[in-house]
Every structure is written in C-alpha cells, then in structure tokens.
Amino acid sequence: MADNGDSFPVMAVPLAPKIQQEIQTKFGSFDKGLVEVGPGRYLLPPHCRLYLDKYAQFRFRPDDVVVTGFPRSGTTWTQEMVWCMTHDLDFTTAINTPLRERSPFLEYDSIYRPDFPLPSFLVDSKQHPDVDPDTTGVFLAHAESVPSPRIIKTHLAFSILPPSILESCKVIYVARHPGDVCVSSYHHQRLLKLMNFKGDLEEFLDFWCRDLVMLGPYWSHLSEAWAKRTHPNLLWLYYEDMNKDLLRELQRLDHFLATGLTEDELLQVAQHSSFANMKARPATNYSLIPESPILTPGEAEFVRKGATGDWVNRFTPQMKAKFQAWVETGSKAVEEVPPRYTQG
Template identity: 35%
Template sequence: MSPIPKYIEDVTAEKEGSNGDKKAFPYKITKVDAEVNKELLKYFTGERTGFVQVGPKKWFFPSGYERDAANYYNFRVRPDDTFVVTFPRSGTTWMQEMVWLLANDLNYEKAAKTQLEDRFPFLEFSSFVHMETKEEFLRENAYDEEKYQEVQLIDYPAWKILGEIPGRRFIKTHLPFSLLPQNLLQVGCKVIYIARNPRDVAVSFYHLNRSFRTQGYIGDFPRYWNYFEKNLQPWTPYWEHIKEGWSRRNEANLLFLFYEDINKVVNLIDSIKTVSNFLGRKYSDSEYETLAEHLDIHNFRRNKSVNFDNLKRLGILVSSEEGFVRKGKNGGWKDYFDEQLNARADRWIEENLKGTDLKFPSLS
C-alpha cells in the first residue's frame, strides 16, 4: 500500500477521474453482520467504522470503499495504460518494478530516485485509510511539518491523481475484474494478472496486515486464516478473484501468470522476456540478465524505492514487523500451518478447484 505522490499535492481537478458518461455502480453494498463486524474491529484496529460486502460475490472491503466504488468502476482507462492486477501478496511489487523498468528503457537511475508508489500508483489505496486512523498519524507527526503534510496526502484518491498524469500511466490494483472498468481489456491497454497459491498468499497477507497500521491486525495466524478462508479479508473471496482472472486469460491484452513460475531462478529470465514481449519491448540478453539480478529477492529487499521506507518514517508501517518485501519464496507457508490447519486448507482448496480447469504449478 502506498501514500499519495508528493508531486500531486496541488491537484484538485477530477475531470479525468472517471468516464464522462459515468455509470451507476451496479452492485449492492451491504454492511457485514453486526456481530462479525464487532469481532473484526477488535482484531483489525486500523479500521474504525466497519466492513462492507459488495454484490452477489460479497467482495469484502473496509467502509471507505463505498465512497469511491463508482469511481473505480468508472475509471477512465487509456489505450497506453499498463495495469498490474493481483490478489494481494501475489508478487505485485516485484512485477511492478519489472514492468516499469521494461517499459522505461531500463532506467535504473530514475527508478532508484523515485518511489515505486509514485511511478505506479495504487488505485484504491485511499479506501483503506480511515479518517480516525489518519488523525492519529497526523498527531504523531505534528512536530515535523514535512511529515505532517505527507500524512495529509495519504488518502488523496489515486483515481484523481491518475487523471492528471500526462502520458503513459502504470497502475496497480487488487480489485477483481468485476469491480474494475468493464472496458479494461477492450481499449488497448496492457493488463498483467498474477495468481499465487493461497497458503503463501495468506501467510504474506497476514504479515502485511500486522505491518500496516491502516489494517492493524493484532491476532495470530490461525485466527487470520479463519478470516481469510471465510472471505472476511479485503479483496476476498480469493477464489472468485483468481477465477475471474483465469476466465479472461486468453484475451489479447491480458497476460496471466503464476507467481510460482515466474519467481523460479531457472525461469526468471524467460519470465522477464515474456513480460517484455507482452509490453512490446526488446532488450539484449545481457540486459535481461542485469534486470534479473536487480529483481533477485536478496537485492530487492534492499531496494529502498520499493520497500515503503517512507511509510516507516511516518510510523504507518510498523518497523518491528517483517519488511514489506518479505521472503519471496514458494512454500514458506509450511512454517505456519500445523497438521490440522493444513488438512483444513487442503479441503478448502479441493472444494474450490472442483469443476474448474485451474491448476497451480504447485500447491505443496
């Protein structure tokens, strides 16, 4: 998650934020059951009002989503846009860095000087910053005018920012296709969708929810898995999200990838070439090798432009928790699932894959 880029500080116009022929948001938004909501607010301390579910699939979001649901759905897509669409913690940041560099002549110098969230805005981030939580951040940073102003901007809607960006735009979102502009894959822009196996996703998402005070999760992992499996986490249902991406995998402007494939050392350069070709860019073998080295997880963890060090400086990202970029490996979930929880996960996965042709490269 990311704050609003500094350069947009004075932008107030909304003319490009949504389509001129803005459509009504087609899905009913309802509040989560009162008792469930009460429990969730106890364990997710960053949200203060409560949670909502959207449409027949019951997409789950904090209360702030309702304010901008129609703006996301009606966002004006341009033919030269590039989107990275994922369920959270599916290799999103890693792919953003790869895509931006491939599309920008491998400009490592500019990438190092410019935070990834400025180069690649997060469409719906503002929906996750509750007003009361923001007020806490403001009080904590009141002694420093620069930090105070940065906090003031963290919930400025990215759909407004993106409307003011000239030229090619790079956009990150975790929204499922059904909640995004319905012409997304028809206007000519490039969309990369990444799927990752649910156990590793849940472990990584658990740590993110503990790290970001906008979420502020204070429970343990078994409790977190319970919420994840029951679709009581933002952007769930996980399986519906993946299935929507999978169902569109053969469309011309969509590149569907499995995280388990692209982050293998033996396949990394081939994966980079696949993305490069999809974006219409071509480089030498040595340049691809240099990019692969740049994206190596050990180097990536040390990359200050992708690790949200600015949020640590503002106290929004908890420095005592694991960093935003974690281990990046497949199978790390095994350290979190005991035999009973693993058996439960097996049943859940089997049930949700039944009747589909969706096959992950590895679920073990």
Template identity: 35%
Template sequence: MEKIHDVTRPPLEYVKGVPLIKYFAEAMGPLQSFQARPDDLLISTYPKSGTTWVSEILDMIYQGGDLEKCHRAPIFIRVPFLEFKAPGLPSGMDTLKDTPTPRLLKTHLPLTLLPQTLLDQKVKTIYVARNAKDVAVSYFHFYRMAKVHPDPGTWDSFLEKFMAGDVSYGSWYQHVKEWEELSHTHPILYLFYEDMKENPKREIQKILEFLGRSLPEKTVDYIVEQTSFKEMKKNSMANYSNVPTEVMDHSISNFMRKGIAGDWKNTFTVAQNERFDADYAEKMAGCGLHFRTEL
C-alpha cells in the same frame, strides 16, 4: 489532509458484497470517474502475490533498464494504485493526475469492483497469481504491519477468515478464477509467482513479448538482477520503507518479508494443512488452474 494517527485499524467495509479496507472503500466513489487510456497497462493481483515485484520489473522495462530513472519516486507513485487511499498519503486517483503516458496502473480489485472503463478499453493487463497457502501466510503478516487493516487476531483465526473470504478483497479463490476466465476474452497475460521465482528471465521475456517490446539480453539480465528479492528488499523506492510508521510498521514485519515459495510450511500445522486442502479441493473443483505450493 487527515491526521495520520486516525488509522487505528478500522473494520472492513463492504462494497457490492466485497470486504475492503475502510479507506479503500471510501475511494471507490471517486474511482468511478477514472478514465482508462488505450496505452495504459494494468497490473492486477490478489494481495501478496508479487504485485510490487512485477511493478518494478515493468517500470524497469518502461525505463529501458535505467535503474536511476526507477529511483525517481517510490513504487506506489511510479505505478499508481487505483483504489488506494490512506490518511496522510496521496490517493491513487491523486497520483494518477501527475502520471505521464504510457501509464502503469495497479489494482487488487475483483472484477465486480473493477472500473468498467478498463474492460471497455480492453486495457492490456498482467495478472500474477500465487499459491493460496503462501498468500495466506504473507497476508497475515501484512495485516499485522499495515495498520489500515483490522487486527488479524491469531494465525488460526486469520486462516479461517482467509478461507471464508472475510479478508480485504474477499475470496482468493474467486479472484484467481475470474481473472483467468477473463483472459479468454481480454488481452491478459496470466503469470504465476512460482514460475517467476523459478525462472525470472523466462517470465520477463513473456512480458516483453506481450508488450510487443524487446530489450538487449544484457538489459534483461540486469533487470532480473535488480528486481531480485535481495535487491528490492534494500531498495527504498521499492520496499515501502518511506511510508509513515502509523500506516505501515516495519518493526512488526517487513513489507518485503521472505519472498519465497513454500514458506507456508513454517506456519501451517498438520491439522490446518489438512483442513485447508479439503476446503481448497472443494472451492477449486473443476478449475483448470494448477498452483505449485513449493519449488
């Protein structure tokens, strides 16, 4: 296994034109041998869009609301992250080998890099989309603390990179649009982070219906309570606090930072907001997706 001190913020590497964290780019070769199963469930998001939150909700659903069972391992072991690779940690493909059926899987990959087997098997997918402004701010802080990323530079320069798609996983705009388009031909439940913040119980009921499962109302209420930001932030099996500091430095910024809608207002300047809005209108022209930037 590689020495952990090798992390050192390497530059992004391009795979089929998509910028990725160097280690994740290296994982794309082995990922080609991945075989999807019909009863797999894929969780897909652009980074910083509620991935860990919906992963925890789904694991609690799969465990019938039993919190102890959800404490069996960190979230990245319970829900293998397909393209994950980092020095000193098991890769997503390694984790998959020990994952019992039915499997929960996670990815941030755009469609051009998604293993074809997931599409061929018509694997059920839950996609969560979050408004671009909050994603940009959250991603900036994530870049700062997760040292597998290049140095983010200033907030102003990072925002420019985000708008241009020069961040890991490429363009947010393309990601949210192409997955929505795929939902017309594949079994995809397309959710919005802001809807989940507004009424988590309603969104969990949508998930249960999509999965063809049911749980007693008191169990659903318990899942809502245990997957709240406050509870998850202190849950060591969900908050990534057990990842080595060399990979994620929580003293720079917590992995689970604020978890709210509208926090972008504390970071964007008026000029940045005007520039972002003009660019957004251009990139999302003709798109039927509507995002709320605050609640």
C-alpha cells in the same frame, strides 16, 4: 471524471453485526467495519462507497499497463519490472523514487484511513492541492495525473473495474499459491496499521478460510481473471514461475508489452528487481523508511521473504486440514486454474 460508458452501480453491503464485531476484535483498524462490494462480495472499508463509481468509470489510456492480482501475490515485484521495461530501463529513477509515486495504486483511497497522516512515499498530496482527500481521492487524482505510459496497480477484481478495461489497455494478472498468499497476508496485515491485525497465524487462517480478509474472497478474485485469460490484452503470470525462471517470464512480458528488449537488457531488469535488491531499497521496501506512520515497528518487513511453498512449514497439521477444506470450497477454480502447488 469523464464517463467512459462503463458506469454501473457497484453495491456495498455491510457485513452482519456479529461478523463485524468478531473482525473488530482482531483487526484494530476496522473499527468502522467492512462492507461487501459487488457481485463477488469483496471486502473493503465502508468509505470505499465514495470511490466505487469512480473506479467503474476510470478512464484507462491505450498505453496503460495495469498490474493486478490478489494482494501479496507478487504485484509489487511485477510493477517494478514492468515500470523499468516501459521506461527505457531508467534504473536511476527507479532506485531513487518510491514505486507508489511512479506506479499509482488505483484504489488506495478506499484502503487508506482518512484519519491517518499521508506520507509522501505513498503519494505526495502537495502535488494535488485542490483535491479533498476525504471525498475526491488523492490516490485517484495521482493515478489520473501520472504521465504516460502509466503502470497502474490494483487489487480490485474485474467485476469492480470498468468492463471495457481489456479493450482499453493491457492487463497483467499475477497469481500465487494461496497458502503462501495467506502467510504473507498475515505478516502484511500485522505490519500495516491500516489493518492492525492482533492475532496469530492460526487465527488469521480462520478468517482467511471464511473469506473474511481485505479484498477477499481469493477464489472469486482468481476465477474472474481466469475467465478472461484468452483475451489478447491479458497476460497471466505465476509468482512461482517468476521465482523459478525469471528470464523466461521477462521474455513473455517483453513480447506482451512489445518493449523489444534484448536478452542482456532483460538480465539487467532481472538483476535490478532481484529479491535482494528490492528488499534493500526504500523505493520498494517501505520498511526501510524511518518512522513510517503507517507501519508497525517490530513486525516483518514490507518486502519480507519471497519464498515459495513456505506455508507448508508454517501450518500445523490442524491448520493444513482447515486450509485443505477451504481449498475444496474453491474446487471449480482449483480445477480450472492450473495451480503451481507445493503440496503439504
């Protein structure tokens, strides 16, 4: 990969053995532990060390659009809308081609277990026959090879990505209330065999409130993006705003992306990417793909509920008290980042 001048060392430090052991008792697929990455101490599996320099040096193109945010904040939804808007409203391809094939997931080599079979709906390894998935990265190769305009998804914090990213391309950051993110993450990490969480929601909340979930801490991730909010190449979206008035947010996207779509065309995007349609299509709801090797049968679907404020109904009073104490640990971020909160 060519050096774009953004090369810098990204440190990865193992968690303390006692914490590792505690995580391994509940997350069945973290048998090799986790490491803290970069100044924000974001959690990733240890084989991420193979790719950190490559993420820091990734060569973004001027017509790239990067969709980012903390996991389960609405990035999949945003990917689908942005891909259609920047690809001439090609709904036929969007319906029939898996989203991850159309819109690459930059760091999935670091999240995906090398010993798991690689299903084609994530990325077709046959398209990259010369790539060693254990050292080079099939998902990275896919991201590099997708023709422009690329819509690239990442959950990596800004401090792990190239410092020049906002000078290189456009970035959309999607934020969502952390209570809903926590509940959605709980179901997601029970569903994905890559995490294989075996506890209940209260136990997951305990890990969440100690910043011991994949790609956490949440507040650091949010704050790094908020600090860049005034850059002309960054658009900040709230999941709650998209749920409340999708046409208005699509108009903001249209202006940011300069796609020049009419209101009628934006309404077509809204219809195509409605929650019901996203949930009904295997191209976006991977739970509909028969016998997926990475999904646990019997768990909630990949596209699950799409609600806002449901965390209030799921947390007991004791859980709400613990969650509120955690919110106060991010008080600076809560104060700076205008929240879309449903108070519990």
